[in-house]
Amino acid sequence: MKCDCDRITVNKGGIKEHYDNCRSTWNELHPGKPFPKNADGTIKLLNNHLQELDVDVLYHLGLDTHNYDLPAMFGDVKFVCMGGTKHRMREFAHYMTELLDLPNKGDKIVNLTKHSQRYAMYKVGPVLSISHGIGIPSMTTLLQEVIKLMAYAKAKDPIFFRVGTCGGLNIPAGSVVVSAFGVNGNLEKTYDVPVLGKTRRLPAILDRRLYEEVHSLSSDADQFGTYIGGTMAADDFYRGQARLDGPFCDYSESDKMSFLKSLTNLGVRNIEMEATAFSAFTREAGIRASIVCVTFLDRLQGDQVTHSKTVLTEWQKRPMIVVGRYIAKYCENLKA
Template identity: 75%
Template sequence: MDTQNYDLPALFGDVKFVCMGGTKYRMREFADYMRGILDLPRDTKLVNLTKHSHRYAMYKAGPVLSISHGIGIPSMTILLQEVIKLMYYARVRDPIFFRIGTSGGLQIPPGSVVVSSWCLNGTLEKTYDIPVLGKMRHIPAYFDKRLAQEVSSAAGLDGFQAYIGGTLAADDFYRGQARLDGPFCDYTEEDKMSFLKKLAGLGVKNIEMEATAFAAYTREAGVRASDVCVTLVNRLEGDQVTPSKATLLEWQQRPMLVVGKYIKKYLSYQNK
């Protein structure tokens, strides 16, 4: 998409919420879910607006843009920066960004939802670190506190617990997350447990692979944002995800439920 061949304000000017997640299937499901709870027409097929890119999928459901971002910080930040540009060219005012996904939990029951308030990188600093012009930049990685509280309260009585806390964003799924089940492991079970307990003592509730950069770039852009993830395992009890496929599928709906409730409530107040 570009500004010469597309009327971006006409296409995206009504967007209020940008929701991002790992896979195109999850984000298509989220867009369809939002059509339902916002009472939007569902008699037409959802269209992937970026299908010709063969990289990401983007669906629009009224004021909600639902986009896949792949796995990890590099993939996510490419998309995030392009969407920030898209919102600028579409003249969208004060959009709210969400990232929904899965994670490993720390000292909380599997199936819980974590709303991140701040993030740690792999060296346990509250920054997203990126080399620019040969020098390392350290960008603060904090989320909007008020938004985190509002989103957490939207969980309501849905049969699962929601927590606000810190998130460790790792650059690697195995050693970066202190796992013992990867192809390389040069530390012991005791080393792993000491590290995970240290994280828990710092207030970290979950571990995933995107939150620091998501927090840093949205904050730098002046955009309110929230990272909402369900936990699939308590990492203090093991590395393997053991629940059944049916249970995992149900758990993966939970961030959608929380964010969907928040969006519906927000729009209902705006329309009064």
């Protein structure tokens, strides 16, 4: 089958030739899995039960397929950017209006899901900026409805990003990590989800070409380092991340350090609470996706975030800069 990869960003030496969802290589990377895109690049939802619905209610987004013209509202979306908090994603939306010099620059940005009282979603030009809360259950609830939203809107080849904060491993606080894969609390590169009483193990792998492209746009002028590495997604902030400062702790500091060093030996650079599920679900949907997070501390040096709010607020902009640079480059080359 003919390659359908976008050739928009500069293809520097060493970057993988195809995206993971390229038609020409899909069967090699996903043996036995049906191709989840239509001929025009829109998402093909591989759930026949959805065809039996007269109306699909995207409950947590406060949208549905009957009362809203989703193609008119969201059909031009190219980039879906997700992050934990409403404030951060509103700030990202404002940042993108300035970076892309959009017509609504400086205007008040409207929360399109305000009446759902669950998440916050802002649209600026081709960018959808959405909060997903903390942890895998909250994030995947949003992610799955957004995947359906993009399918119903007939958005073509959307690219998903998660921008966030994390704890680093053996890299300076304030560094940015572009994730290559996720690992769970058992140090496995899978997202394990119980379905009908049985555990399904979904590969937690991110699109190599995309994360290499994102990383290739890092600049020597940046006041922070940008690294590619694995990301551990914990189901708990304290014991699940080998912290010593939670209300419960039945292991020693030596146990903690041994575990964290096991992570670094696997190529893991950071710890957060969403990477495995985000990787697995976007991969299953055939969506190009990347995770870009800033580290608030080096977990090999301690457990608590001690930098000032001013410093942390400034650091939170760093993933926005990295992702924004990719989006701006993509849009710039598309016009060329």
